[in-house]
Amino acid sequence: MLTIVQTCTLIGIDGVVIRVEVNLSNGLPGFSIVGLADPSIKEAKERVRVCIQNSGFSFPVKKIVVNLAPASIKKSGTHFDFSIAVGILIASEQIEKTTPRSEAFLAECSLNGDIRGVIGCLPMVLALKSAGVKRIFLSEENWIECLMVKEIELIPVKDLTDFVACYHNKKETEPRSALDKVDQIHYSVLGDFSDIQGQSEAVRAMQIAAAGRHNALMIGGPGVGKTMIAKRMPTIMPLLTEEEQIATMKIHSVAGMPLETIIQGLPPVRMPHHTITKAALVGGGNRVLPGEISLAHHGILFLDELPEFDRHTLELLREPIEEHRIRIARSAHSIEFPSDFILIAAMNPCPCGNYGSKYHPCTCSRRERKRYLDHISGPLRDRLDLFIEMEEPLYTYEPSQKTVTSQELRASVLLARQHQTERYQHEMFHSNAELAGGELSKYCQLSRDSKRLLQQANRKLRISLRSIVRIQRIARTIADLDQEDQIKEAHLLEAIHYKQNSSRYWGDGE
Numbered sequence: 385m386l387t388i389v390q391t392c393t394l395i396g397i398d399g400v401v402i403r404v405e406v407n408l409s410n411g412l413p414g415f416s417i418v419g420l421a422d423p424s425i426k427e428a429k430e431r432v433r434v435c436i437q438n439s440g441f442s443f444p445v446k447k448i449v450v451n452l453a454p455a456s457i458k459k460s461g462t463h464f465d466f467s468i469a470v471g472i473l474i475a476s477e478q479i480e481k482t483t484p485r486s487e488a489f490l491a492e493c494s495l496n497g498d499i500r501g502v503i504g505c506l507p508m509v510l511a512l513k514s515a516g517v518k519r520i521f522l523s524e525e526n527w528i529e530c531l532m533v534k535e536i537e538l539i540p541v542k543d544l545t546d547f548v549a550c551y552h553n554k555k556e557t558e559p560r561s562a563l564d565k566v567d568q569i570h571y572s573v574l575g576d577f578s579d580i581q582g583q584s585e586a587v588r589a590m591q592i593a594a595a596g597r598h599n600a601l602m603i604g605g606p607g608v609g610k611t612m613i614a615k616r617m618p619t620i621m622p623l624l625t626e627e628e629q630i631a632t633m634k635i636h637s638v639a640g641m642p643l644e645t646i647i648q649g650l651p652p653v654r655m656p657h658h659t660i661t662k663a664a665l666v667g668g669g670n671r672v673l674p675g676e677i678s679l680a681h682h683g684i685l686f687l688d689e690l691p692e693f694d695r696h697t698l699e700l701l702r703e704p705i706e707e708h709r710i711r712i713a714r715s716a717h718s719i720e721f722p723s724d725f726i727l728i729a730a731m732n733p734c735p736c737g738n739y740g741s742k743y744h745p746c747t748c749s750r751r752e753r754k755r756y757l758d759h760i761s762g763p764l765r766d767r768l769d770l771f772i773e774m775e776e777p778l779y780t781y782e783p784s785q786k787t788v789t790s791q792e793l794r795a796s797v798l799l800a801r802q803h804q805t806e807r808y809q810h811e812m813f814h815s816n817a818e819l820a821g822g823e824l825s826k827y828c829q830l831s832r833d834s835k836r837l838l839q840q841a842n843r844k845l846r847i848s849l850r851s852i853v854r855i856q857r858i859a860r861t862i863a864d865l866d867q868e869d870q871i872k873e874a875h876l877l878e879a880i881h882y883k884q885n886s887s888r889y890w891g892d893g894e
């Protein structure tokens with residue numbers, strides 16, 4: 385007897401619907417799975433057999449052939465278990481046959497009969513929904529991550545016996561109130577900008593970075609609070625829109641990462657160590673997985689100790705910074721992952737960390753310093769808009785320093801973002817950081833005095849034309865934070881200041 389049930393597989397971060405054909409026939413008893421299945425699926429045979437037996441059902445003593453169609457797609461993962469088990473139960477007439485095209489099954493079977501969660505459940509649920517599936521049985525573990533997908537019935541099951549009860553509609557499924565548990569936003573877990581003592585310039589620069597989606601580099605010795613600042617970035621950014629949330633969750637789901645903060649709408653912040661491999665940073669590996677740059681999609685990628693990263697690895701960031709996605713080539717095909725992030729980088733001013741310090745002497749030679757700084761190539765520096773020189777921490781205790789809260793910063797960032805959304809509503813881009821060429825002159829119109837100021841900067845400070853573009857972008861964001869349509873000289877002067885920070889280290893000839 386032939387039975388067909390549906391499940392899904394992943395290609396990159398997208399699901400593809402798979403038909404599981406289960407045929408039971410008389411003949412020498414056996415169990416085979418065909419249809420370009422990798423070893424993880426072949427192992428399903430043992431899990432499914434024991435799971436069925438330990439759940440009080442009988443495993444048919446027949447010749448069982450399972451075909452995963454279409455056979456042209458390479459399949460991997462443990463989530464095929466459940467659909468194979470259901471197919472066998474229907475084919476052996478232990479459970480009723482229903483409407484196969486409108487149902488799907490996504491879970492791993494365990495030996496004691498439990499139905500377990502799988503990675504990448506959300507993108508698979510989305511793919512099944514677009515294919516017209518109306519009801520999906522999945523594990524309780526995966527249920528919450530998929531609740532954002534509307535207009536589809538998601539039925540969480542504990543074990544195979546529980547599944548059979550739900551399948552025959554003998555058990556009521558809980559309503560979606562489970563989402564209420566995660567509805568509250570817990571900013572407190574991320575800390576607050578008011579925790580940061582001093583560093584007013586860095587805090588201001590982060591406000592600008594969050595408002596215009598600019599990439600930034602903080603330069604300062606160890607222990608000045610660079611990591612503390614980067615960690616708090618999501619608290620001053622707008623919450624993710626539903627569309628952004630789903631896009632970000634798909635990536636995290638495929639990588640098997642926790643999803644709680646994204647479900648709350650908080651942008652992700654990723655902080656990979658400088659020893660990270662190329663594949664872990666940009667994506668790749670045997671089973672092509674998204675890397676840190678994609679896990680930071682719609683959020684923050686924080687790279688501490690920037691010059692310590694492998695130079696070739698850093699150069700790989702250029703494409704995603706420009707195009708907001710990364711393409712990973714494989715022999716047969718290429719996989720694309722979205723990677724639209726704000727890059728916040730940090731570094732010491734020199735290898736020993738004391739260059740420019742009032743309290744500690746720098747022990748580095750000029751050559752050592754230059755080699756250290758040269759690790760960050762010109763093209764990569766070109767993609768950074770804001771350069772910040774961190775203050776050295778004071779050794780005297782000054783409790784009276786005024787700090788600004790994340791809530792205050794977020795309010796101004798939201799207003800500045802709103803200006804950009806309105807201004808760029810007919811454009812292909814949506815933030816000041818993306819302004820270039822014709823758009824730059826269209827949206828950053830300058831008064832005669834402002835033009836003169838830039839010309840002076842160009843001549844006297846020897847600021848290159850490329851840097852002038854960056855100055856205008858930043859000035860546009862500063863004006864947006866000030867609720868001004870016109871870029872004023874004060875906005876330009878502040879923007880020039882961030883450029884001068886870079887000149888102090890790398891000179892002007894960029």
Ligand SMILES: [Zn+2]
Nearest residue numbers: 734736746748
């Ligand atoms: Zn030094």
